[in-house]
Amino acid sequence: MRKASLFNVMSVALGLAFLYLPIAILVIYSFNASRLVTIWGGWSTRWYVALWHDQGMLDAAWTSLRIAALSATAASVLGTLAAVVLVRAGRFCGRTMFSGLVYAPLVMPEVIIGLALLLLFVALDLDRGFWTVAIAHTTLTLSFVTVVVQSRLLTFDRSLEEAAMDLGCPPLKTFLTITLPLIFPAIAAGWMLAFTLSFDDLVIASFSTGPGATTLPMRIYSEVRLGVKPEINAICTIMIAVVAVGVVAATLASKRGARTL
Amino acid sequence: MMIAASNREKTRRDWGDRLVILIPALWLTVFFLIPCLIVLKISLSQTTIAQPPYVPVLDLGAGWPGIKDFIAGLSFDNYKVLGSDWLYLTSYLRSLVIAGLSTFILLLIGYPIAYGIARAPRQLQAVLVMAVFLPFLTAFLIRIYAWINILQREGLLNDALIALGIVREPVVWLATDAAIVLGIVYSYLPFMVLPLYATLEKMDESLLEAAADLGAPRWKAFWLVTVPLSASGIIAGALLCFIPIAGEFVIPDLLGGSDALMIGQTLWTEFFQNKDWPVASAVAIALLVILLAPILIYQHLQMRALEIADA
Numbered sequence: 203m204r205k206a207s208l209f210n211v212m213s214v215a216l217g218l219a220f221l222y223l224p225i226a227i228l229v230i231y232s233f234n235a236s237r238l239v240t241i242w243g244g245w246s247t248r249w250y251v252a253l254w255h256d257q258g259m260l261d262a263a264w265t266s267l268r269i270a271a272l273s274a275t276a277a278s279v280l281g282t283l284a285a286v287v288l289v290r291a292g293r294f295c296g297r298t299m300f301s302g303l304v305y306a307p308l309v310m311p312e313v314i315i316g317l318a319l320l321l322l323f324v325a326l327d328l329d330r331g332f333w334t335v336a337i338a339h340t341t342l343t344l345s346f347v348t349v350v351v352q353s354r355l356l357t358f359d360r361s362l363e364e365a366a367m368d369l370g371c372p373p374l375k376t377f378l379t380i381t382l383p384l385i386f387p388a389i390a391a392g393w394m395l396a397f398t399l400s401f402d403d404l405v406i407a408s409f410s411t412g413p414g415a416t417t418l419p420m421r422i423y424s425e426v427r428l429g430v431k432p433e434i435n436a437i438c439t440i441m442i443a444v445v446a447v448g449v450v451a452a453t454l455a456s457k458r459g460a461r462t463l
Numbered sequence: 464m465m466i467a468a469s470n471r472e473k474t475r476r477d478w479g480d481r482l483v484i485l486i487p488a489l490w491l492t493v494f495f496l497i498p499c500l501i502v503l504k505i506s507l508s509q510t511t512i513a514q515p516p517y518v519p520v521l522d523l524g525a526g527w528p529g530i531k532d533f534i535a536g537l538s539f540d541n542y543k544v545l546g547s548d549w550l551y552l553t554s555y556l557r558s559l560v561i562a563g564l565s566t567f568i569l570l571l572i573g574y575p576i577a578y579g580i581a582r583a584p585r586q587l588q589a590v591l592v593m594a595v596f597l598p599f600l601t602a603f604l605i606r607i608y609a610w611i612n613i614l615q616r617e618g619l620l621n622d623a624l625i626a627l628g629i630v631r632e633p634v635v636w637l638a639t640d641a642a643i644v645l646g647i648v649y650s651y652l653p654f655m656v657l658p659l660y661a662t663l664e665k666m667d668e669s670l671l672e673a674a675a676d677l678g679a680p681r682w683k684a685f686w687l688v689t690v691p692l693s694a695s696g697i698i699a700g701a702l703l704c705f706i707p708i709a710g711e712f713v714i715p716d717l718l719g720g721s722d723a724l725m726i727g728q729t730l731w732t733e734f735f736q737n738k739d740w741p742v743a744s745a746v747a748i749a750l751l752v753i754l755l756a757p758i759l760i761y762q763h764l765q766m767r768a769l770e771i772a773d774a
Contacts, residue, residue, distance in 0.1 A: 210582050213575035214591060220572075221598045221652060224609035227619060231612060238617075284487035288769065291484060298766075300484070303491040305762050309703065311710020311754070313727045314747045317734060318498030321744070325501055341494040344487070352769070374479060395600070402602040405712055409734075419604050426608050426717065430615065438605040445600050453593070 225442065232435035249436040259437060262421035266401050269332065269417065273339035274396035278389055280340065281347025281396075288348065289355040307345045315342060316409030323410060330412030338410040339400040346399060347392035354388035398445060499751075506744035507537040517741050541745035551729065551746065555753065558726040561640070561715075562708040565647040566701050572648065573655035573700065578689075580656070581663035592660060599653040607646055607717050614642055614718070638720035646714040651707075655700040662696030663689075695764065702761040706754050726750055 232250075236243025253259060284304050291297070307315060319338045323330055362384070366376045382389075404419040411417065418437075425434055508517040545551045580591045598606065613619045614636040621633040636642055666689065674684035690697075712727035719725070724732070726746065733743040 207582070209575070210579035212579075214579035214583070217572065217576035217579075217652070217656070218591075218594055220649070221595065224606065224613060224649070225598065225601065228605070228609040228612060280487045280490055283483050284491075287484050287487065291480065294484065296488075300488055300491075301766055301769075302762055303488070303495055305765050306758065307495060309706040309758055309761055311707055311727060311750065313710050313712050313730050314499075314502070314751060315495075317730065317743060317747050318502045319494065321501045321505060321740070322494070322498040337494060341490070344490070356769075398600045398602075402604065404604055419602065422604055422608070423713075426604070426611070430608075430611055434608065435612070438602070438608060441605060442601045445602075446597075449593075449597060449600060 228435055229439045229442065232432065232439040234432060234435075237432060249432040250440075252433050253436050253440075256433065258416075259418075259421060259433075262416050262418045263437075265332065265415055266418035269336050269339060269407075270397045270400040273336045273343060273400045274393050276336070276340040277344040277347050277396040278393045281344040281392055282351050282385075282389055284344065284348045285351035285355055289352055304345055304348050307342055308349070312342075312403075312405040313409075316406040319406070320409040330410065331415040334410045334412065335407050335415060335417065338406050339396075339403060342403070342406055343396035343399050346395050347389070350392040350395060351385060351388045354385050358384065394448060401441075502744045502747050504537075505741055506541055506748045507539065508741050509536070509538060509540065510739050510741050541741045542749070544742060545745055545749055551726075551749075554724045554726045554729045555749070557723055558709045558711075558750075559753070561643060561647070561725060562705050562711075565644050565651070565708055566705045568644065568648050569651055569655040569704050570697065570701060573652060573659055574697075576652075577656045577659035577663055577696075580660050581666070588664070592657070595653050595656050595660075603650060604713065606650055607714055610642070610646055610649065610718065611637065614645075637718060640719065640723075642718040643715050643725075646718040647708055647711065650714065651704045654703045658699040658703060659693060659696040662693045666692055699761070699764055702757050702764075706757050706761065709754060710750055 233245050233247065234241075234243055235246035235248065284300075288301060288304065316338070319334075319341065320330075323334050328334055358381075363376055363380050366380050367373070371379070402419060403417075404423050407417045408420055411420070418441075422434060422437065425431060505517055510517060576595070580588055580595070583591055611618075616633050616635065616637070618636070620636060621630075624630045624634065670688050670692070671684050674688050675681070679687070710727045711725060712731055715725045716728055716731075730743050730746045730750070733739050733746060
């Protein structure tokens with residue numbers, strides 16, 4: 203039986219406190235009635251009301267949501283294909299090159315990716331805005347989807363596929379009816395990760411956007427540079443709540459999925 | 464008849480396989496590889512006040528003479544600027560020092576956390592891993608912003624320190640290098656803990672029992688057994704943190720001072736404020752060259768992990 207030593211318990215507890223305390227403080231202070239951020243003026247939802255009337259912020263949030271949904275969906279398709287290639291295709295000409303292209307965006311500094319994509323869009327003479335940000339985010343996030351789906355494919359019981367093929371099922375149909383449903387939870391997790399990465403990104407969006415398409419992080423960033431504001435605490439709390447609800451829902455859904463299997 | 468049909472089936476399958484490879488490969492080539500090559504090309508061009516603000520521009524329509532003109536117009540002037548101006552050299556150095564220091568602190572903090580999770584009861588481990596990963600899903604910008612609330616002059620940290628009587632006057636926390644390192648450690652902690660946990664969790668505990676039976680003190684068993692066995696996790700975690708930190712922009716911009724810049728900020732300023740695209744491109748390429756070795760090691764580890772799991 204495992205014995206949890208005091209040191210182990212303490213280090214995990216302190217680590218989690220370090221991770222969550224700043225977020226908790228931010229959430230609490232978003233309900234502060236006082237305009238001064240550090241003076242507690244009682245509970246209030248006035249900053250949420252103020253936010254509701256801030257059209258610029260709402261527009262930016264809507265733009266970010268659309269870009270995130272679009273790029274996460276595109277990245278899920280491309281990333282799943284890339285994962286299938288890396289795990290299943292075996293050795294093919296250019297495999298090292300291919301894996302290099304897939305894994306590089308994971309660690310490459312964002313400023314370099316952003317600059318590179320902007321220069322491409324300029325060279326192609328594309329109008330920068332909603333679509334260029336969506337393309338840039340798809341490129342960034344597809345690598346993350348690949349890593350998530352790839353780890354699922356590696357622990358996957360291939361005998362189910364082989365059985366289907368032995369019974370004469372064509373490869374495409376096998377993939378669609380056997381493989382895809384089984385790896386679907388991983389693709390959904392990858393989609394969520396891609397969505398939050400896109401919704402969160404400031405640097406690449408700043409490079410690849412144009413006039414007319416301001417994303418929520420760009421908007422928050424320009425406000426934060428001017429100093430701390432209670433409205434920003436409020437929008438941040440909403441974003442945290444959305445993510446938390448999404449994660450809990452996804453976890454419950456995957457649990458239920460596992461039970462019915 | 465049967466053979467012909469199965470051959471047709473086989474060629475169709477080959478085409479299907481090729482298509483599966485081709486689609487992501489094409490996307491990554493057009494939107495990742497070619498853009499990087501364009502950065503390289505523009506870093507060898509000269510700045511000009513025009514749209515786009517650099518020469519020469521490759522004109523494939525002009526045929527061979529066009530390509531010759533293009534090659535003749537390339538120059539290393541931008542790299543000479545980088546090498547001769549202290550501004551660039553110090554910001555490269557600064558980025559590497561901050562990235563190195565932060566990675567070291569991340570390892571010191573992350574290892575006990577990962578170890579603690581790996582020794583927790585099985586059912587609890589998944590919950591704890593999720594708890595470490597969850598902050599990563601809440602926006603990066605929000606987490607840095609949360610620290611501004613705490614670290615500013617009239618912020619909560621100073622209030623707490625004064626209330627406890629530790630200091631009399633508010634201490635300046637924001638706009639210091641300590642604030643940058645703190646922000647980086649906070650933001651990148653999940654990237655360090657998760658790879659470490661992945662290797663520690665697989666470790667065979669009977670090895671530690673064997674070491675204890677043979678009379679090794681616990682610290683010695685830890686140092687000689689646990690640490691070497693988790694080396695791959697340590698390297699993966701360190702690279703996963705070090706490489707992006709070296710190019711970090713948001714954290715030093717919001718938590719750091721304006722007198723000394725990290726290289727990501729220098730690139731940003733060259734591009735957005737000075738509008739000097741060729742120099743910004745040269746900064747990017749030079750950063751990439753510095754980070755090439757760590758990136759290649761990281762890729763090699765990824766590929767090896769794939770092969771081990773497949774075997």
